[in-house]
Amino acid sequence: MKTIIIGGGLAGLAAAYRLADKDEITIIEKDNELGGMASSYSIEIPGSKNGVYHIEKYYHHIFASDRELISLIEELGLGSRLEWLRGTTGYFFNGKIYPMNTPLEILRALPLMDVIRLTWLVMKARTIKDRTPFDDITAKQWILDTAGESVYNNFFLPLLSSKFGDNKDKVSAAWLLGRVQIRSNRGAKGERLGYMRGGFHALVVAMADKLKEKGCKILEGDVSRIEINNGVVKGVVVDGKNIECDRVISTVAPNVLEKIMDIENSGISTDISYQGTACALFGLKEKVMEDTYWLNIKEDVPFGAVIEHTNFIPEQDYGEHLMYVTSYFQNPESALWKKSNDEVIELYLKGLEKLFPGIRGKVNWWRLRRDIDTAPVYEVGYGKKVLPYKTNIKGLYLAGMFSEANYPERSMNGSIVAGFRCAETVQNS
Template sequence: MKIGILGGGLSGLVAGNILARDHEVILFEKMPFLGGCLSSYHIDTYWIERFYHHCFSGDEQLFSLLRELGLWDRLEWQKGSTGYYSGNTLYSLTTPMEILRWPELSIPEKARLALLTLKSRKTDLAALDDISAETYIIEHLGPRIYSAFFEPLLKSKFGKNRSQVSAAWLISRIAIRSDRGVAGEHLGYLNGGFHQIVDALETSILKKGGTVHLQAPVTSLMKKEGGWTINDEPVDRVISTVSLPELGRLTGLPFPEIPYQGAACMTLGIERDVTKGIYWTNMKDESPYGAVISHTNFIPKERYGEHLVYLASYFSGTVPARLDQRMLDDFCSRFGLAPSEIHWSRMAVDPWAGPVYVTGYRSLIPAYEKHGIYLAGMFSEENYPERSMEGSVRAGNHVAEYILKQEQDHP
């Protein structure tokens, strides 16, 4: 059987690697590189992801993949410290004492917030699908905690869509980040970079006889008797990992109206640390980015020879004008960094970075097969209510298993 895969992100690569064992796989990727949001830059002697990444202690299928690819021994665990930038002040909120000293919430409010975090892992997320995060937090913790703590985070992540975001997404995000001790979150990283997963999957697919087409956007997907054609290439089955709006425009077929947002992520190589040793800083003050992720406050700077920082921004529709320059100017001014201290900067933009998890999102999730096309990606059930590498691996695994089971049931 000949299987065409649209998109060379993690889900497409995982599915292709499984199916290439016994089938002919052809993968189409519009960019000149594989990996999607997991792709990386090669800077001098090292690799660094285009979009910040880490994994979590419960990512079991990702860990199985690492073992299969011979990368398990490169997985390491580090502590991720957190901060909050508010009122032109950078507050570290990593240790219990730092949280207690934070002036923007009272002690009782902080206690209610801590209790929510403790309960998050046992919360029935399905029951929260139709409730907005705003409504849930105000009802359970009060309007002040929402306006002082959660609303700025939701605004930086979802902008004008923040009031529509499901409580299931928010509580899931709190739960996944509740694996922490007094020194910070317990987070995983692959020594040498996550590009090793992408490279190993590509190598495995090619060794099994598969084909990978780079810089090959799919411009034509046509249903033919007994199969499909992708850019005039005949195939028996099609797996699509691209966004559902893109797939709908390509095929003219109706797919669920899942809202998406884009991500713009600037990566900087700089002379010195400007975030006081903090890995992840959320921005409450108005700025052209919602978070500052200081990668070398998570992974040792010595591996890179310079400090690495991400400036993360999300948008709906088109990228805001001059966003890259506005990010640079704001960052230098706000954190006291001279332009001469910036070694290099690169901007990565993905207009389909992920769905907006609005209320009622669960009802929009498509089945594995729709209109004869097999589906896996950011929109899949495995990436709800929070997208992750684990979710993408699961989505790739499951769509491949679904196809194989169909073949077994109907040889």
């Protein structure tokens, strides 16, 4: 059987990885590199003539619960690169950084009553096994009912605002419970996060190499149409050319899917809102924060988080300090989407100067990555909107950030699992 996979992100690569032994697979990716949201920059190592290092365009780390991804990394012979390091977090408010890693530090940053109520909320969240009923109530309502207004305002509101902007009041309690369950297992010394030394670039390269070894074709091209005749997939149109096939696995966001096929008569509902991300990476002469990897911010600045990567992975790996500054945006009218790269960076630098006066003088270079479809908005009722692996169109399958494996939070693990489960569905059909 001839199968075309649209998209060379992790979901597409994972589906191909499981099908390549059995099927004739072609991956078609519109960008000139693989990896999608998990792709990386190649940056010249300072002071070296030819050497480069790889660093993700969007900040990435993994959790101990990302089982399938960890197994895949090991299966590909890359297990020795995976390290579990302390990922320190902090909160910027009232003009300073409050570390938030240990119960004692949280106690210093929040009023005692809030800490007691927050602890109660976390304990309650961790006992909930079935999150389904919580898909129908908002996170805000559940926090207010469980821990009260002060915990909501002091702790969750800035987090929800930085993650979902104007959509924060729509987000479901099921999403929140999932996040709390993944993130609350910190122990007395703080949370350990996983990272592949040398970057997740090596994972993408190893998957692509294995696929080529198995005879899978990887083409660069923009799929503009999925050809369907009488409810049966016939092929795709890529850069004006027809390619026939028996099956298509699409990994593109729902709003792209509806542009490349006749969605109205397909029985596929693409009613999932996505949000965009504008993420700057700064190469720096010296470090900015003492020991904080991830800084959430409760100040009036045009970004939600500052992530000093080299406070997580040693600066020696790169020969310089690296820091992400990032914000989600909710619609294409946002200044973060409409303004030029230079303007967005200027906006970010002005905001950074408020938090870290003099930071401009530390910046050697910057890069900016922006995409409009970087994460579904996990609003109330989202659980019912996830897209199926198998559609009613014969030969059309779907896997990606919109799949059940990526709920309650999209992740590399979620997309790998979505790719695997979709491949399994294809094989069982």
